[in-house]
Amino acid sequence: MRNLLPVLTIVTAILVIWYAAAVALNAQWVRDQATRAGHELSLPALVEATWSQDKPKLPAPHQVAVEIWQTTGAMVLAGRGFSKRSLFYHSWITFSSTALGFLLGTALGVALAIGIVYNRTMDMSVMPWVIASQTIPILAIAPMIIVVLNAVGISGLLPKAMISMYLSFFPVVVGMVKGLRSPATMQLDQMRTWNASPAQTFWKLRLPSSMPYLFTSLKIGMAASVVGAIVGELPTGAVAGLGARLLAGSYYGQTIQIWSALIMAATLAAVLVGLIGLVQRMTLRRMGMA
């Protein structure tokens, strides 16, 4: 709460800069129009015009807000909340591949981490490649993956989810390996004095100790999954999803549409990451760690 006032100030400052930038960026076009029509523009009229163009270089915040309302709330009120023009529909498409990819990535990440912690050969041979795998800019080859998977008959949700999975498994592996190794030597020795089996050590010591690390990684993984899903939608021919809206908007110069898709994607990411934060707080509190 202490930070509320400073944060609000920053947000206000961003909005002010945004409006000012909209005037600066869009003024040229307005002036050209005026010269063509052969009349002088007063300053208020210029500002007014820069904030209400159809295809501005930078739409003003209220234009984006109106567009978002028209494609979400207004459509729900009209009873068409899930039509193909609704941003809810596109968000849902993006969300479903994000969620599937995130779940697959988390499962793969946890499995690999357990293997790495318990098997020395895996630790030494796989871990460097897990790190190296992230130097391949997967987002860059997303179109190829989609096309190739399409060619072998896999289409729809799964190819996009694969990209999210690839992006989200890495933070989970790294975080979980760190977490599973976080118990102190003393605690592990104590388990040995009780002659605990490896499974008992895992369930009673290693796994609980890794929880704070897991949740931190899950947040990063979720943010990466959203990016993966959006980029995965680019080469699907701009059919559905927030990424498709971005691409379509850029084809037709519909800047307002791009910005509203962008804001929607940001909201989706924020909500999903926030949800994990909520689960994290609840879990850690029940475990007495928060």
Place this chain on the structure above:
Amino acid sequence: MGWLIFGLLAWAFGWWINHRLSDRPATRATRLAVPTIFGITIILIWEALVRGLEISPVLLPPPTQIAVTFAAKSDILWQDFVQTVIKGALTGYVLGCGTAFLTAVAIDRFPFLKRGLLPVGNFVAALPIIGMAPILVMWFGFDWQSKAAVVVVMVFFPMLVNTVQGLQEAGAMQRDLMRTYAAGYGQTLLKLRLPAAMPFIFNGLKIASTLALIGAIVAEFFGSPIKGMGFRISTSVGQLALDLVWAEIVVAAVAGSAFYGAVALLEKRVTFWHPSQQGRS
């Protein structure tokens, strides 16, 4: 069939060597050898599977074919590398990290700004910033300037947040010590707070290095001149020339690893004193 058996043998042999090696005490050599053998094994299995199962090269070309293409098309690959990595990614990286660093040092003097910017910066750092790419391509044109702009926007917030956090890292006692010397703001910044912030600054630089390459390549999907790695990948996929796509991927992976490795090496030099850098090597 012969290829499949070969693949199976390669897998068994690679695993066996690694198993033997990892049981031995870890030296510099084994730590290098084990992942290398793992990588070679993967490539051998890949080659064997593609040939043995007669997978169409349109789906997945064998490594040998990729290598041949790599050698044959090296001039194109070089041209794309310069366009995307040097002009796009590197320019944007330097500009973005530089401005973020200076901004962090500037706002550090104003606690009010800092308390406002940190949550906002953390929030923005988790957003799909890459979505800004089409907008920036519209603003800055198709050439590398717009790619550099995308990179600037992508690296700015992670770098800002890390630097601001790092500048708070110096302990209360060490700051008291500077006070007992009656050291000025500039002296404290230069002698205590910047060195103490280095591990965080390098963390930001490393995150930014992976983001930079991704940003530069993906931005090319939204429009580019007829060169660049992103352009080549998307057009080659259209022409089903997957061997060229894979060659570009190799370039990207090597460039990405080299970039990250260079930053990590510099980090090791600068923050040799930090506990996370000790006990290794």
Place this chain on the structure above:
Amino acid sequence: MSSNTVISAQDLSLTFQTGDGPVHALKDVSLDVGKGDFVSFIGPSGCGKTTFLRCMADLEHPTGGSITVNGVSAEEARRNRAYGYVFQAAGLYPWRTIGGNIRLPLEIMGYDKAEQARRVSEVLELVDLAGFEKKFPWQLSGGMQQRASIARALAFDADILLMDEPFGALDEIVRDHLNEQLLQLWDRTDKTICFVTHSIPEAVYLSTRIVVMSPRPGRITDVIESPLPKERPLDIRETPEFLEIAHRVRDGLRAGHGDEV
């Protein structure tokens, strides 16, 4: 206040405002420290001994009373670099060598390079660390690190040395050794030393005056002048005079603590 008074506190008070109401860290503390004195401050935790030291160093701001150091305000004294301060932990910068750490205050205070080098080797000699100049702090033991931090405080040759439990985290053997060295150093340099501790033998062994403090509110309950000679071998701690003073200190602590002990 005589002419050779170095630190003088008059009715010094410091109250922290906390969620549970005000905490009186110091209340009406008055004390004069003369030139060349070795004054120990002893008392249970919360008695304000560290707070008092931090007031002298202008690291805390008193809410009442006055304090002068070298005849000027604590802040002015700090700006004049009137004292060296040794913290409980060595607090050496890990990215600087031992020599680099000792050079740090000299760089800040604008000494030239030759002078820096001269002083660094001089104080390293003084704390018995010659030859370790190029080492990094994390390559040294805890006792050596603490000696380096004392060297750092000595480097700019301030007349006053303020030490806040400098040996608190060290083991007994190292501590004895450093105590002995500190006394020799004090003898050679003729500095005024204020020393916070919670070890009775340490206080008695080192000091010319022992200030006994007690908590809630933080105040001075007794000031004991030590009759021990300036020359003090370690086994002086077995003598009846020593035990006599130690006994008085213990009594003072008990009295200040009321019925709690």
